[in-house]
Each structure stands twice: as structure tokens, then as C-alpha cells.
Amino acid sequence: MKAIERLYEYINFKGIKATPFEVRIGLSNGYLGKQLKRNADLGEGILLRIIENCQDLNPIWLLLGSGSMLKDSYLENTIAGEKQIAENFSLKTDKTKSRQSIPLFDIQETTSVAALFRNQEQEQPTDYMTIPNLPKCDGAITVSGDSMYPLIKAGDIILYKKVKNNIDTIFWGEMYLISILDEDGNEFNMIRWIQKSEKGDQFVKLVSENEKHEPKDLPIQSINGLAIIKASLRVNSMS
Structure with a gap:
């Protein structure tokens, strides 16, 4: 599983659709969908933008698939x-x-x-x-x-x-x-x-x-x- 697939797993977990998520972090409309269809890698700049804005997202999980999706700061x-x-x-x-x-x-x-x-x-x-x-x-x-x-x-x-x-x-x-x-x-x-x-x-x-x-x-x-x-x-x- 690539980072783009894990990102979509995170987006679905949060109950956020791809378009408003792209707006929030400053991506062009439809960018993530195109990357998912192509099974393409996310560039370093895009990954940094995601990590900077998604403060509850575990970057190790996003990049490597190791550990849990969320940081310990996620409250339950x-x-x-x-x-x-x-x-x-x-x-x-x-x-x-x-x-x-x-x-x-x-x-x-x-x-x-x-x-x-x-x-x-x-x-x-x-x-x-x-x-x-x-x-x-x-x-x-x-x-x-x-x-x-x-x-x-x-x-x-x-x-x-x-x-x-x-x-x-x-x-x-x-x-x-x-x-x-x-x-x-x-x-x-x-x-x-x-x-x-x-x-x-x-x-x-x-x-x-x-x-x-x-x-x-x-x-x-x-x-x-x-x-x-x-x-x-x-x-x-x-x-």
C-alpha cells in the first residue's frame, strides 16, 4: 500500500471528502484523486504539507505504514x-x-x-x-x-x-x-x-x-x- 492509499484511509476515517481536504491544505481540485487512480507517489512537498496540517496524523504510518494511524493526542x-x-x-x-x-x-x-x-x-x-x-x-x-x-x-x-x-x-x-x-x-x-x-x-x-x-x-x-x-x-x- 502506498502513501496515497493510506492518506485516503485517513480521510475516510475522519469523514472528510477529498475536495474539501484539498482546499484545506492548498492542493488543486482533483489532485489526490488523480494520484490515487495512477497509483502514483506523493511528492516530498505534498507530504510535508499534509503532515504540517494534519496534526493528529502519524507521519511514520503515512510514509511507511508502521504503527497506528493517529498520534497519541487523538482523544478517546x-x-x-x-x-x-x-x-x-x-x-x-x-x-x-x-x-x-x-x-x-x-x-x-x-x-x-x-x-x-x-x-x-x-x-x-x-x-x-x-x-x-x-x-x-x-x-x-x-x-x-x-x-x-x-x-x-x-x-x-x-x-x-x-x-x-x-x-x-x-x-x-x-x-x-x-x-x-x-x-x-x-x-x-x-x-x-x-x-x-x-x-x-x-x-x-x-x-x-x-x-x-x-x-x-x-x-x-x-x-x-x-x-x-x-x-x-x-x-x-x-x-
Whole structure:
């Protein structure tokens, strides 16, 4: 088995499709698929880019197939009879914190997701989460939609870091929690990949993981709140 085949094994394990993975690490669209079909080797530069961006991936396993796929930093804890798996696809610029208390909000009880962006301190969290070795997070909420399925599904918890809704603060190809106000003042909340729009610098393209949801170009000025997704947590009940 070659490195390209092991990389696809890792991508499938993470629940990430090849195209958004290529966007995340700066590869051209379809590059990995072409290499897989040709059974070709990955160049040194590509391998370094993968290793730098996939911080939980064991480079020895990727290159040689030895050892386990993931480093020891991949968290798997069993608490009160429930298996919790924290999946984190970190940017190489992220600095992890050994311990932090992250407020968990119920968006059904808060004023709105936009309120969490404006002045989160005025909202009362339902609980706090402590997960070691994560990047700095401002809060967490439970997902209710299917737009990012199967990567993220209803009932999963996402942990986010608030950012300014400004073109200069966006990391293209990353996943964001977005609050949008339409012309009638109605608020819509969603999780999407944010990509560059062909309509120009005043627009962004919102892309779902779920193929049933069409991509949409959106004026930046209609974004009412923006937060980058730092991690997701899925709880699988065990009998």
C-alpha cells in the first residue's frame, strides 16, 4: 500500500471528502484523486504539507505504514458509560491549550446565535466542557441541521472561536458557524465551508458537506456573526 492509499484511509476515517481536504491544505481540485487512480507517489512537498496540517496524523504510518494511524493526542475518553470522541482538524497556526473551560450554550434558550457573537457574556451557558489540548475556543453549541452530514450530524457538538466578519479575517476553505440577516431582518444560522466567490471580493461562497445542499454566493455585508469551527464532538451511547 502506498502513501496515497493510506492518506485516503485517513480521510475516510475522519469523514472528510477529498475536495474539501484539498482546499484545506492548498492542493488543486482533483489532485489526490488523480494520484490515487495512477497509483502514483506523493511528492516530498505534498507530504510535508499534509503532515504540517494534519496534526493528529502519524507521519511514520503515512510514509511507511508502521504503527497506528493517529498520534497519541487523538482523544478517546469513556465517561459515565458514554464514549466521547473529540475530532479536531487543527491548523498549523493553532496553539493548543492544555486545559480550558468552554461554555456550552443551548441556542433554543439564548436570544440568538448572533447574540453569542455580539456579547456572549450576557448569555447563560447550560454547562461547561473541559477537553485538553484544543485550540482556544469561545464556546460550544449542539448542531441541529444536516447541511454538513456526514462530517457533522444533528446532535454533534461544535466548538468555535469568534472572528470578525471581515474578508481579511477569513481562512478560505475552513468551516465556520455563520449568522445571517436577510433584508427582512430574519436570522438564519448555519455551518458551512467558506470559499472564495467568483462574484468578487464583496461575496463569499458557502459550501455544504451534504451534496443535497447547493453552494450559495452571499454578500459579506449580510453576515451578522462569524466563528471558525475548531473541533467537533460526537457522543455514541454504549449499552
